[in-house]
Amino acid sequence: QVQLVESGGGLVQAGGSLRLSCAASGIVFRVYRMGWYRQAPGKVRELVARIGSDGSTNYADSVKGRFTISRDNAKNTVSLQMNSLTPDDTAVYYCNAVRFSGDYWGQGTQVTVSS
Numbered sequence: 001q002v003q004l005v006e007s008g009g010g011l012v013q014a015g016g017s018l019r020l021s022c023a024a025s026g027i028v029f030r031v032y033r034m035g036w037y038r039q040a041p042g043k044v045r046e047l048v049a050r051i052g053s054d055g056s057t058n059y060a061d062s063v064k065g066r067f068t069i070s071r072d073n074a075k076n077t078v079s080l081q082m083n084s085l086t087p088d089d090t091a092v093y094y095c096n097a098v099r100f101s102g103d104y105w106g107q108g109t110q111v112t113v114s115s
Contacts, residue, residue: 002026002104004095009109012085016113020080022095022106032099034071034078038091038111048093049080062088085113 008020020036035050049059049069057069068081078095090113095106 002097002102004097004104004106006093006095006106006109009093009111011112011114014086014113014115016085017081017083018085018111020082020093020095020109020111022078024076024078024095024097027097027102027104029076029097030073032097034069035096035098036069036078036080037094037096038089039094039108040091043091045094050096051078082111085111087113087115089113 003025005023006020008018010018012018031053033050033052036048037045038048039045047060048063049057049067051057051069051071059067066084071078090111092108092110094108097104
């Protein structure tokens with residue numbers, strides 16, 4: 001059974017930082033592309049950042065220079081360091097694991113940035 005469990009969300013003031021983590025089980029973690037997506041109320045889910053099995057990264061333009069995605073294949077975890085947060089970053093953040101053999105999602109963690 002595949003499980004992706006996010007943690008680290010919460011309430012933070014604008015300009016602050018949060019670090020999200022996602023612990024994966026039930027998959028061969030190192031071969032999966034891992035990503036963070038977010039969905040704000042009334043909006044579609046959007047890509048925030050992703051990291052390939054080779055360590056290559058992609059970021060949404062809106063978070064470049066502020067967010068950093070990383071993975072630890074020994075611990076089966078992917079993290080998202082979020083700095084200089086703004087109210088526009090308020091959303092539910094989801095962890096994603098994808099490969100040709102499967103596409104899996106976590107339950108999400110709420111991030112709220114107050115102005």
